[in-house]
Structure formats: structure tokens, C-alpha cells
Amino acid sequence: MPHATFSTPLGTCAIAWNDTGLTRFLLPDPERPASGNTEAEPPHWVGDIVDRVKRHLIGEAQDFADVRYDFSRVPEFVRAVLKAALEVKPGHTASYGDLAAAIGLPPAASRAVGNALGDNPWPLLIPCHRIVAATGKMTGFSGPGGVATKVRLLALEGAQLLAE
Incomplete structure (x- = not known):
């Protein structure tokens, strides 16, 4: 490839x-x-x-929703979650529950949504870093650097972050 x-x-x-x-x-x-x-x-x-x-990555926020992705390489559920994540634009965040609702599932599906985002083969482009806990807390990020990278990407995009 x-x-x-x-x-x-x-x-x-x-x-x-x-x-x-x-x-x-x-x-x-x-x-x-x-x-x-x-x-x-x-x-x-x-x-x-x-x-x-x-x-x-120098702070000129881009929206990658128009990119051609080969979605045939991911299972149907993961595909649905990733396509819903594409709707979360730079500078904004959504919760795992919000994504579950966007694909017609109850809030209890939040953990499954998080697992699907962990399988995202296009981090940054499909913005799994914009998905946070319902409380606004920064949780799990499977990319290099973990949550610190997630926070850095959100800050670059101008997202409002909650302080502990």
C-alpha cells in the first residue's frame, strides 16, 4: 500500500x-x-x-470532512461513529453520548463509541480528539502522547477546555 x-x-x-x-x-x-x-x-x-x-498543526484549523476515506476497511459500527465524528467541527467538542445519539443509540452506548474511536485509522482527520466525557473531562486518546496530545490538538483548534 x-x-x-x-x-x-x-x-x-x-x-x-x-x-x-x-x-x-x-x-x-x-x-x-x-x-x-x-x-x-x-x-x-x-x-x-x-x-x-x-x-x-500550525493553528490554521482545517475541516477534513471532504476527504475521501476508504471506509470499506472498518466495520459498519466504527464507520457510523467515525462519520458522526466528522460532524464535530474545529473549535468544538462533543461527548461520547452525543455521538451515540447522533447514530441513534442511547447514552449507554458511550463506551462502545469510545472503543470505536480508539480504532480510528485517521486520527486528526476524523477528529476523535474532539470527543470528550459528558463532564467535559479529557479522557482516553489512543494516539501518540495520549490525553496530552488530545489537549494540545484541541488548544490548537481554539476549543474551550475545562480546567480541573
Whole structure:
């Protein structure tokens, strides 16, 4: 599967694609080799996404809802949760219960929603970092850096965060 790595102000990201759409996106990780480990030259449409990610990570909030994702690679429930998460725009947050309601499920499905977000193959692009506990507390984030990365991304987007 073609993929490329690229440098951002927060570190090296990686992106993978096929003819259908994006198959994977990886947030900066201190364990990932530095830029230059690109295995394929991204097509123009992927290059545009890379440019938007770079802008997003310097504080120019981008909405990635228009990106072509290869949703065939994720189970139907995860797909529904991820598509609902795309509706949460930069600078805003929603609760796990809000996402459950958006896909027609009761608040008790919040844990299942959280598990589905943990399987998000496109963190940042599909904004699982914008989903918080009903109390506004920052909980679980499976990306590199955990909750600290979640808070950093939300702050970059100008989201209002609750102090403890």
C-alpha cells in the first residue's frame, strides 16, 4: 500500500492511500523515523491533504470532512461513529453520548463509541480528539502522547477546555 511520511511542526506524520481513498493517517510519534522515509510520491489529492494537515498543526484549523476515506476497511459500527465524528467541527467538542445519539443509540452506548474511536485509522482527520466525557473531562486518546496530545490538538483548534 503506498504511503508517505512528512514533517509537521509537531513531528513526523504518515499517510497511506489506495485508489478508493485514504487508508491510514498517523499522528506525530517520537518513535517514527524522521522525514525522508517516504516510499511513494503522493498523488496530487493526497499532497493537498498533507498541506492541509501542516496548516492545521500550525493553528490554521482545517475541516477534513471532504476527504475521501476508504471506509470499506472498518466495520459498519466504527464507520457510523467515525462519520458522526466528522460532524464535530474545529473549535468544538462533543461527548461520547452525543455521538451515540447522533447514530441513534442511547447514552449507554458511550463506551462502545469510545472503543470505536480508539480504532480510528485517521486520527486528526476524523477528529476523535474532539470527543470528550459528558463532564467535559479529557479522557482516553489512543494516539501518540495520549490525553496530552488530545489537549494540545484541541488548544490548537481554539476549543474551550475545562480546567480541573
